[in-house]
Amino acid sequence: MDKQSYFNGTGRRKTAVAQVKLMAGSGAIIVNGTPYEKRFPSLEYQRVIIQPFIATESTGKYNAVIKVEGGGVNGQSGAIAHGISRALVQADERYKPILRQQGLLTRDARAKERKKPGLKRARKAPQYTKR
DSSP: OOSOSOEEEEEEETTEEEEEEEEESSOOEEETTEEHHHHOOSHHHHHHHHHHHHHTTOTTTEEEEEEEESSOHHHHHHHHHHHHHHHHHHHOGGGHHHHHHHTOSSOOOOOOOOOOTTSSSSSOOOOOOOO
């Protein structure tokens, strides 16, 4: 680890944006001022958030202070994981191939498709009547 006191990473998923500050510590993850277990009670979302630490075997080495906005819990948890991954690469370049292999450095571009004129939703057309 360098002499820098913390490392930044910005993660995005759907419409959620997470700004991550990673610093040496005991492994506490604080999201918008509250522990991540309280903000994301579902184990599925908790697993997504800590996945970069598990992949790089750095659980308990870093504290993360995260500010996340927009989207829902799914998008926010994905954005946090993306941001943590980017910050870990900034902290130690050796983590890059591991995180790249797990697909944690790639921004998930899937988002809700816009509604088109003449259709009920993005692709659903009005019901067809023959007569």
